[in-house]
Amino acid sequence: MQVQVNSKHIQGSARLQEWVSATVTDQLDHFDDYLTRVEIHLSDENAHKAGTDDKRCQIELRPKGHQAMSVTHKAESLEQAVNGAATKARHALEHLMGKLEAKGTPAKLLSDPLQDEEPKAVKDALLQEEFLARQHELGNS
Numbered sequence: 001m002q003v004q005v006n007s008k009h010i011q012g013s014a015r016l017q018e019w020v021s022a023t024v025t026d027q028l029d030h031f032d033d034y035l036t037r038v039e040i041h042l043s044d045e046n047a048h049k050a051g052t053d054d055k056r057c058q059i060e061l062r063p064k065g066h067q068a069m070s071v072t073h074k075a076e077s078l079e080q081a082v083n084g085a086a087t088k089a090r091h092a093l094e095h096l097m098g099k100l101e102a103k104g105t106p107a108k109l110l111s112d113p114l115q116d117e118e119p120k121a122v123k124d125a126l127l128q129e130e131f132l133a134r135q136h137e138l139g140n141s
Contacts, residue, residue: 001028001035009044010055010078016042020082024059027086031093037062040085042078052076057085063096 003025005017020040028038039060046054058072069092073084 001025001032002037003040004037005040005042007042010042012042020057023082024086024089027090028061028093031063031090031097034063034093034097035061036064038089040082042082045074055081057081059085059089061089061093063093066096069093069096 003021005012005020007016010016020042024038024040028035039062041056041058041060043056043058044054045056053074053076055076055078056072056074057078058070061069061071063069069089071085071088071092073081073088075081075084
């Protein structure tokens with residue numbers, strides 16, 4: 001599972017990113033095999049002004065073989081916002097897994113189409129995609 005932390009109107013630091021990433025990863029650790037990527041967006045909605053519930057944490061979850069899911073939590077402190085959003089994310093994934101189990105599709109059968117291929121083929125496809133994107137950028141300059 002790949003984790004990315006973004007911040008808006010909040011002083012971002014490596015320490016903050018590590019803490020947020022660890023907090024969310026701890027909550028979602030059980031679902032590590034079912035997620036390709038988790039994006040965490042932190043923001044202070046009132047910028048530098050004081051206010052109640054102005055810290056916001058949005059977590060985008062990318063389950064393998066399913067559409068992205070998003071949860072948001074607002075709170076007075078960044079810690080409360082991150083913990084609240086992480087808890088909501090865990091509940092959303094538990095709900096998705098429960099629905100899949102009820103339909104007779106065990107969560108273990110979720111797969112990432114790229115992972116089904118040979119690792120070298122996946123790497124080559126990604127390198128080719130990167131090469132073509134760079135060529136396109138150079139052509140537009």
